[in-house]
Amino acid sequence: MSIKRVRYYLFLKDILALSLTAFGGPQAFLAMLLERMVKVRNYITEDELWELNALCNMLPGPSSTQLISAIGFRVGGPNLAYLALLVWIIPATLIMIAAAALIYFLQEASPDALNFAKFIQPMAIGFIIFAAQKTISKMVQTTEAMVLVLISTFVAFFYSSPFVFPVLLVIGGLSTSIKYKKQPKLEQDEPLRIQWANFYLWGGVLILAAVLGALTRYQPVLLFENFYRNGSLIFGGGQVLVPYLYAEFVDFKNFLSSEEFLTGYAISQGIPGPTFSISSFVGALSMREYGLIGFLTGGLIAAAGIFLPGIFMIFFVIRFWDQLKKYRPVRAALEGINAVSCGMLIAAAYLLFEPLEANFLNILMILGAYSLLQFTKISSPWIILGGILLGILNNWLF
Template identity: 90%
Template sequence: MSVKRVRYYLFLRDILTLSLTAFGGPQAFLAMLIDRMVHTRNYITEEELWELNALCNMLPGPSSTQLVSAIGFRVGGPNLAYLALLVWIIPATLLMTSAAALIYFLEENTPGALNFAKFIQPMAIGFIIFAAQKTISKMVQTTEAMVLVLISTFISFFYSSPYVFPVLLLAGGLSTSIKYKNQPKYEKDEPLVIQWANFYLWGGVLVLAATLGALTKYQPVILFENFYRNGSLIFGGGQVLVPYLYTEFVDFKNFLSSEEFLTGYAISQGVPGPTFSFSSFVGAFSMKEFGLVGFLTGGLIAAAGIFLPGIFMIFFVIRFWDQLKKYRPVRAALEGINAVSCGMLIAAAYLLFEPLEANLVNILMILGTYCLLQFTKISSPMIILGGILLGIGVNFLS
């Protein structure tokens, strides 16, 4: 076996290890990447890793998955990048799809069995509030950005349509791009040369899926288009996925209830790998009427739809990123896009709380979860496990 093939095999094995052990959100994931990809294996330098991370955070889609694929692209080109993508997302996708099937089975066959989840549903809101607070503290640094947060929160709450979100993101980006003169100026050594193939691929799949869905009304095609469209619009990481999916699949299409949605989101916080794998839970529930085959199909379709746009975009941009990042309006637009994403996240926390009973227990569970995340080092999986055990204990004693 050649040295190159051994190196590729080791890279994929490292990605599999990360997919099974990467608990704790993006900060912990980045620390694991630096340790394994930079210090242990020397696949790339730490400077290259941070630059790729910044690029992925600027693009729509799942940033951790894009980062894994981008490193694979640098190490072994597109083929290794696509293999790394599959190795990274498959374990979490299968876990969340299985969780959806199990929860639905319990709902249908064992009345009251889901009482174990009565505490992790409000706990999920605590996770979202914590994510919103962390995101805002990191991304909102100016008065203009805070105003955008408030405006987008108001609009997202009162006009919670999946078609409003892309308009808000575009408006936010445009509103701050006009301040491009505040950005440092870089010398442009060479003209910007763009290879459009992956952009055409991204747009072509979007148009084709939308057209086929409208013509055939075939639910798997429609489901793929729904997730592909959402995956093309989401900036800011997995937590920003929540308002999109809740609005489309709970409010508009009623494919799952608010309680089921919250239960799935809470479970996703205790699963290693990409947080976007929560989409597989929603996709599996969206095809529950087709039985176990429907659950598996829905989970895989959702994963393909939500992950592919970000991968097409990172492959498109990474080829000319060194030139693009020198354009100040591009960097300035990110402030508005990030601020709008934060506003959507705040609105999502309130919209998810609305269906819950506003009793003291639920409020204490939300606040308690937030405090554990904010003031202790207890990991997310352990917090979720504690909530499940508490629910089982209370259900057994009552």
Template identity: 75%
Template sequence: MAVKRVRYYFYLRDVLVLSVTAFGGPQAFLAMVLDIMVRKRGYLSENDLMELNALCQVLPGPTSTQTISAIGYRIGGPNLAYLSLFVWILPATLLMILAAVLIDFLQENTAGSLDFAKFIQPMAIGFIIFAAQKTIRIMIQTKEAMVLMMLSAFVAFFYNSPFVFPLMLAIGGLSTSLKYNKQPKVNDKAILNVKWANFILWAGVLIGAAVLGHFTRLLPIRLFENFYRNGSLIFGGGQVLVPYLYTEFVEFKNYLTSEEFLTGYAISQGLPGPTFSISTYIGALSMREFGLSGKILGGFIAAAGIFLPGTFLIFFVIRFWDGLKKYRPVRAALEGINAVSCGMLLAAAYLLFEPLDANTFNILAIVATYALLQFTKLSSPLIIALGIVAGISYNWVIALI
């Protein structure tokens, strides 16, 4: 695969532009990368970009972030890849830490501090439903996948432990890998030249963080392990990450309230850059007991934990993917993994709605948000801004009355 060697500065400048202008999720991100890095700069060909993006989609972790890292790796090796990762995630990370600090300050110093989020909390459910529809339309193509999706949604409804999700993904992938004979054969023999260094790095950090967190019980180490584990298991993008994080940090560990989580998720939908930035907000609030420095540290720990495993894995797999994808069981397993991810996305909409009052106001806010996303060209940031303005205006009117 031929690529253009470039100076780090120019490539990183383009990555920074993307990080502050890429609204709209992975689809909009890919279109912008195609325009800037392929057509304008010529860093790589369109076919090269599509191949890298497809590879990132079948790996756990944030697809957009992995794609940026993979392009950097192709152009300038590991050093540029890690710099690309840092530049790409930094603006969203800083903004979500700021959001967490602001939310915590309002709750400590004002009465009814999240009243401005009266609209955007149910609006977050509308974003999830819209994302679920788009994801299901792409990923669910067979009756078997539909059944797997419904079964996984049912399990996630009633057994929403964070330890159940990875087991469901494994079972889903195994079940469809058994149908490998339906996959088209590849004539040439697959030759795998596997270099294990990055896999060992990924697994070593995963195991090391778990062991260290267990014995030290230090919150920063446990937080890093929590996010690193989630970043190692998420297939399907930032929307699929939501049920994992909600279950673990709201229901299981009670680090955040449902109200705080929904507010943060809605805010993250209005920001450019990686959709996994919601993790930064959760990490910051999880360490609020240590003051401002704790919130800042928690945000950066969460960012490192959620983004590093996907980067390690793309570095590992990119070296032998051409050979691996020729094995039919590997390609067949992706159907089950994607179906289970869609099921968990359906469950997320229910789990996030459950703590809200099932009143006319919340239902109308959800329906209106979905309708705006589905039937208008309004951007996500504008919709979120409208929700915040509506919440502030509503509270002002109530106060006058």
């Protein structure tokens, strides 16, 4: 076996280890990447890691998955990147499909089966509030950005249609791109050269899925189009995905109940791997009427739809990113896009709370989850497990 093949094998083995142990959100994930990919294996330098992380945060789609793929691309080209993608997402995807099937069959057996999740449903809102606070503190630095946060919060709350969100993102980006003169000038060493193949692939799949969905009205095709469209529009990581999925699949299409969605979101916070795996849970329950085959098909279709756009985009942009990032309007537009994403997060926290009973216990669980995340070093899986145990104990005692 050649040295190159051994290196590729070790890389995929390291990705598998990450997919099974990467608990604790983006900060813990980056720390694990720095330790394993840079210090131990020396696949890339530390500067390259931070540069690729910045690029992935600026693109739509799942940033952790894009970062894994980008590192794989640097190490062994597109083939290794696609293999790394599969190794990274499959464990979390299968766990969330299994969770969806389990919750469905428990509910079929007993209408009160979700009582074990009685406390983790409001705790999930605490997770979103914590994510919103962290995201806002990082991404919102100007008065204009804060105004955009407030406007997008208001619009996303009162008009929760999934078609409103992309419009808000475009308006947000355009509104701050006009301030490009405030960005420092960066000299272009060479002309911008763009290879358009992956962009055409991204756009072609988007159009084809929309046309086939409209013509056939076949649910698996429609499901793929829904998730592919959402995956093409999400800036800011998995927590920003929540209001999109809730608006489309709970409010708009009624494929899931609010309780089911909150339970799935809480579970996704307690497992390793990409936070976008919540999509597999939603996709699986969206096809529950087809039985076990429907769960597996819906979960895998959702995973393909949500992850593919970001992968196409990172493969498209990474080839000319060094030149593109020097254009001031591009950098300026990101401020507005990020601000709108933050506003959607705030709206999501309230929209998810609205169906819950506004009692003392639910509010206590929300504040408790937020406080544990904010003021302690207890990781997300232990907080979720604690909420499940409290729910089981409550059922047993009362």
